[in-house]
Structures are given as C-alpha cells and as structure tokens.
Amino acid sequence: MGSAVRMLIVDDERHVRTSLAAWFRDEGFDVETAASGKEALLQLGDRAADILLVDIKMPGMDGIELQQRVRKLAPDATVIIMTAHAAVETAIQALKDGAYDYITKPFDPEDVSRLVRKAAERYSLLSENRTLRERLEAAEPRLVASKGSPMDAVVEQINQVAVTDTSVLITGESGTGKEIIARLIHARSQRRFGPMVVVNCGALNEGVLESELFGHEKGAFTGAAGRRRGKIELANEGTLFLDEVGDIPAKVQVDLLRVLQEKSVVRVGGNMSLSVDFRLVAATHRDLEAEMQQERFRQDFYFRINVLNIEVPALRDRPADIPLLAEHFLQQFTQQMNRRIAGFTDEALGGLCSYRWPGNVRELQNAIERGVVLCRGGKLGVQHFPFLSAPAPDDQSLSSMEAAHVRRVLAAQGYNISHTAAALGIDRATLYAKLKKYKIERPT
C-alpha cells in the first residue's frame, strides 16, 4: 500500500520541497522534508525513510555527500538524486556511488511518478535489482568519440531524451550505429530496469511483422499453433526499438498507430486488449519526409514516432573519430582473435581517415576485422585495406577507375557478392564478369 512508503525530500529550495511533498502526498506517501543534508541526517535518526529525494546541489553538505552518509546510516534506503540538466554527469557519478536513479529539474510529472513508483515497487527486491543494475551497467554499449566530436551533440541529446518518455526517431545513414543510440537512451532512462525489445522491421514481410509485433492467438492463422506474445507486449515497462521503421507496410503502420494511441495491443486473432506501457524508439536510414510525399509513409504515424529526432552523423562527417574507432575495433578484434598487432602505419591511418566510408562505422568495423585477419604481426598497413588503394595517378583510364571502384565496394561490402552487386547497381553475373576481367580476387 502507498501509505507504507516513507519519503524524505531534501532540498534547500522551499518551493521544491513544498511542491514535491504535495505531489507525493497525493500519491498516498508519508512525506517529510528537510532543508539541508544536516537536517536530513537528524530526521533520519528519528524516523527511517524508504525513499530519499535528494537535491545534488545544496550549501554545506551536498547531495553526493549526503547520499554517501545515508548509505552508511541506512543502507537499504533508496536515494534518488535531483539535478539540473547541466549536472547530469555528476548525477551519473552518484549512480556509480549507489544512488538508485536521478531525475533532472525541471521535472516532467510523468517521469517523477514513474521513477518513484518503480523505486517503491522495487523496495522489497532491492538486493536482486542491485545485481541487475550492475549487469545493465556492464552491458551498456560504448560510444567512441573524440573531444569536440559531432557525437557530443548526439550524446547530449541522448541524455536529454533519456530522462523523458517521449518517442524518439533516430535518423542517419546505414551503419552509423543507430541501435547503439537507442540502447543508450534505454540504459539511461527510467525504464532501464524494464526490457529493451528490438524489432528489425526491414527484414520481415507484412504477415510475419504483424505477428512479431502484436503476437497472435492460437489458431489465428495456418501455422499459429500456439499463443505468442508480441514484441509490443514484451516491451511493457521498457523500450520498444523499431529498426528500419521506414520499411513498415502502411497497414501495419495503422495498427501500430492504434497501439501507440490506445496503449494497448490486441493479438492477431484475439479479442482481448492488453494494456502496454513502453517507450518507442524508432530508427531509419530513409528520408521519411520524402516517403510521406510519395505516400509510402503515413503522416499521422510519422508525427507520432517523430516527437524528438536524433540525427546520427555519417562517419565521414566526424573524421577525428576515425583513429579512435579504428583503435577501439583493433583492440576488440585482436583480443577476440588473440592476435598481437602494434597499431596502424601512418599511411594506413591517413588512408582510413580520408576514405569516405559509405557504410559508416559498420564498414570501418568490418575493415578492421578483415585487416586483423590478414595481418601477420607488426602493424596494419595499407596492404591490409585493399579498398584504400586508389588507381595510380598516371593511369586515369576508365577501366582502371572501374577496377579500383569495384575493389573498393567489394571490400566495403565484406566481399559479399550479392551486396556488392546491389551496391554497384549490376547483377551478380555482371559482377563476376568484371572480377574476372580485372583479375580481382578475394584476399585470403
């Protein structure tokens, strides 16, 4: 019951104390307030608190110090840090020190309610969730970027949207790492203890996608042998990530719009409406505005998913990050393959930095992986990145340019013939003919 939850609000600003106290009394909580860390500790001596809402910035003892003291005094109390947008990094530090969560001022009422409800709900499950959080933290994906990178703005946006619960549309070319952005949004959101459910909408045909998203009841169609919960249902209390949302057929867009409006889902072939609570994060490499003009994408659905937009820059637009990313992937793959490689030659690094990377970070990752496979010790040189070798300056013939281009695209596509042919806009037979003509072989 709500009345069992004892809350202590610690803030030096009176109006914050008053407003939050009113808010949580409405919730049925037993609320006390303190104007300073010192006062809070005195109060805790008299009356235990289940949840503490602590302002990070107070004169005298600040929120971080108070939290550390509370941890010793009442290790089972849940501490939630209140912070200004500018101090989110400090709040993240507080999380590492054991704070349960943080919330940024000014507060979105939805966020406050959900956060504290979850804190209250988890109260009896504290020990389990502590482990869970450590696991979540360890699994949080890493964004590699240099100081002053265009990715800084993306990170800022992630931190801003993470604490809200609105729909986010992530746009950017293929391979720019849109799913990592989505994972970070989830990992830094209040839903971090809930599930993050991913659906790749581009890979599925209409019928399969419907069943995947909405689930189905037993016997809903031929082959539906048992009941299946859809991804939407599974995303309850968490985040639903729709990758390649631009590929969703119009009929499924309508059904998804209904799910988003009604916050409930009906399984295919079912009649029971299940309420769902999730945050939608969608991603696409397509220009959805253009798709709308062509009437391939519904406007109402677009407005629903594109409440906030994060545009991920192409790798060529953040060249300063390339050496860091290359080093990051080199370490990753040398570790995985148990190889010893002493970095890159200057020439190779220069080549990697000036290359256009049509396949973005994913292409760079593939290239480094391939380079590590090819390299027999020493440093990675241009010879390990065949796509870097441009036609010789004294040979400007069309055929030699074509050969170089085919080589480059082939390497960029990881030597996959179908993908390379598609990228070049030719069929496989034509590609094979060109490989033969230019004596291009897959490196071994």
Add this chain to the structure above:
Amino acid sequence: MGPKLPDGLARWVLEHLPYPFIGSTIVPLGVDLGECHDRHRNQVDAGSLLQELPPPSDDLLKMALVGADLFYSVMTYVFGLTELGGRRGVLSCYRLRDELGTRPEILLQRTLVETVHELGHSLGLVHCVVGECPMHRTLWAEGIDTKKETYCPSCLATLVKNGH
C-alpha cells in the same frame, strides 16, 4: 495568458458531475489570471493561482477551471493542483484535448473525470489503484479515457467515512 476555456465546457461538466457534487454552481473566477501568468514559459503558475483563490469554507469546495496550461514549481506541467483535503483546487483543460482533434466530446469527458479527480483530492482522497476510478493517477491524457467519472467503491467508502 494562454488559451481561453472553451465555451460551454464548464457548464457541461457541471451538469454531469456525479454524487456527491450534484447541485454545484458556476461562479466567475474572480482572479486575474495575468497575475499568475509566466510570460517566459507561457504557462500559468498553478501554485500562485491556488493561493489567489478565495479562502475555502467548511461547506463549500472551490475548483477553478482554466484553459491555460499550468506549471507548478519544478514540474514542467500539471493537469491540476489541489490542496489535499484543502477544499480548493485548480484544473486546466489545456492538455486534455483529443490529440488528433477529431473527437471534441473527448475533451468534455476528460475534463469531467479530472474535475472529479481534483475534487477528490480536495476532500482528502489520494490516488487509487483501481484503473477505472477517477482517483487513479494517469500520466497521459489518453489514459483518462479509461477512467469513469464515478468513484470506485473503496474511494466512496473513504468519503463516507470522512463524513462527506
């Protein structure tokens, strides 16, 4: 000062108020909303507005219904604000509109349900776990559509116990 209250909204809500609010009346607000308007945010400060309302009396509940968007202290917005058991409150219909704008009747019903919600607070009711109860906390305006305007049995029992 933000949007005005739609014509006829207060009247409709009044006519549909359930027990124990049947027989209520509409009086002019009597407060200059401009005094509580934050030009920078283009929102009305719910806290100041609440303070500006005439003091409550034992036999009268007062609930101000406004068209302007409300904020309260560090809360970016609130649907309404009521002193728990304090017999007076404010409610904004600003965020209660049907997002697609296709069903105007939605605003009427949502405003009614949230009026009953705030009145409940003013009589000392806290949030209720019953999803259909007007005292259930909803985080989205669409969420209000699953609630009814009549209190659930346990909320009604609490009111009766408190002598209302």
